[in-house]
Amino acid sequence: MAIPSASQVATTQNYISSANFIAAVAGKGDGLHKPEVSEDFVKRYGSQNLTGFLDVVGAKAPVSNFQFSHYEEDWIHQSFKADDSAADVALTGGVQILIDASSHLASATASGATSFVRPGSVILFPTGEVGLCVAKWTSNQSAANETLDGYAGTLQSGPTPGVNNHVIHVMNYDGGTAITVAESATLTVIGTEFAEGTGQPNGITPKVLEYNNTCMILKESYQVTGSEATNKIWFKVNDEATGQSGYLWYLKGEGDTYRRFMDYSEMMMILGEQTTTNSYIKAGDANNAITSGVRGTNGLLSFMGNTHTYNQLAGFNLSDFDSMIRTLDKYKGSRENTVWAGLDLSLAIDDAVAAMFAGGGISYGAFNGAEEIAVAMGFKSFTRGGYTFHKKTYQPFTHLPMLGASGFDYAGMGMVIPGDSGRDAKSGESIPSLRIRYKAAEGYSREMEHWLTGSAGLAQATSDVDELRCHYRTERGFEGFGANRFIKISRA
Secondary structure (H helix, E strand, O other), rough: OOOOOOOOOOOOOOOOHHHHHHHOOOOOOOOOOOOOOOOOOOOOOOOOOOOOOOHHOEEEEEEEOEEEEEEHHHEOOOOEEEEEOOOOOOOOOOOEEEEEEHHEEOOOOOOOOOEOOOOEEEEEOOOEEEEEEEEOOOOOOOOOHHOOOOOOOOOOOOOOOOOEEEEEEEEOOOOOOOOOOOOOOEEEEEEEOOOOOOOOOOOOOOOOOEEEEEOOEEEEEEEEEEOOHHOOOEEEEEOOOOOOOOEEEOOHHHHHHHHHHHHHHHHHHHHHHHOOOOOOOOOOOOOOOOOOOEEEOOOOOHOEEEEEOOOOOOOOHHHHHHHHHHHHHHHHOEEEEEEEEOHHHHHHHHHHHHHHOOOOOOHHHHHHOOOOHHHHHOOOOEEEEEEEEEEOHHHHHHHOOOOOOOOOHHHOOEEEEOOOOEEEOOOEEEEOEEEEEEEEEEEEOOOOOOOOOEEOOOOOOOOOOEEEEEEEEEEEEEEOOHHOOOEEEEEO
16 A cells, blocks of 8 residues: 655655556545646547456456366257258158257267257157157167167168267158158257156256366566656645545556556457467577467457347348347347447447437336436446347447557447356356456465566665666456357448
């Protein structure tokens, strides 16, 4: 904690980092209230602060390894596809179907894979016909490999299971009509049926989806000479909690460095990618510390499970909302969502919502019904089809020196983020839709590290160099939950 001094004498005790300075301005952090800061120049581009998204919609949690993972439950019901590599054989009273390997629940081998459909499964066809699976083969078509006791039908010549395929024999309930199945057709199981005196079917274990990501290390530094370090910004503070008053100081350049560091941190959590190799080393430079061993982290945009593309000429309109709502409904998305939009998309949404709700219909449910909270945070909220969207313009998508530069089209992009939380099946604790994982162990946290080196302006010098160096470092990664509940919006 910075301690104010009675006079403007620079020490490490009355130095305040930009992180604490910003918190002080907000009335938190170091406990400083209403600091008066006088600046000598005009900020022609405003604050240039791009951060804030993750602080609003995310959470943070420590992790003791640079690699982290979690598991997610897949659908407990499964449809399956007919393979497109061979024609299915229509039979008297039924059909033999080659199951596509994408419908397997375990390893994709004939002997080890488990496809969802089993003998005894009642199957619904796209035509509306209903059939009963009476046999299944995972290796070859023979009576010895039938998996349903008591099957008395005559085996027909049909598709042969390959390494990644299963074959099922489905009987039509009406007994006389052959069933035709188109290649790549999707079928679904709607129940089971068994004859008297038969045994129990084999059990089904749904797919378990594993999410993996890594922490990356971000660094930034700022240095000034001893002479330049005397060009400080001083401000007087009054700490109402402790009764302390006096002067604190910080460096403008260090403040810019901090903001740039935080902006980079957020951009990597949104746009980052994991490396596929750690051996990208320049020829003849086997010890390159920058390229050797870098990990990266898959950010939010690469994590999102759904993409909605709208027509640039037609603009974003009601039909686009309806399409996204159908996607959310299909994949059990949240009833309340935040939409972080580039400026072009944000304006188009405003136009669409204005036309949509000319007679009312605005909702602020995610903010406990408090309109003033939503407005204060810059959100505009609306509801359609039982789904509520809270829209906010995401400034980094149009920030001129970065994503708003010529040739990029982030201005027309948006991110639909679930507004609810899940719940851990074991602990019962709430699970956010996304969060930042940062390295920490045994009392040492790498969430946000800041330190000073040099000899200029320091009570205890760390070197004899006439300079002051400010350093920032973090080791963090992005973690998302339920990619099927997120939508990335882009225009074509």
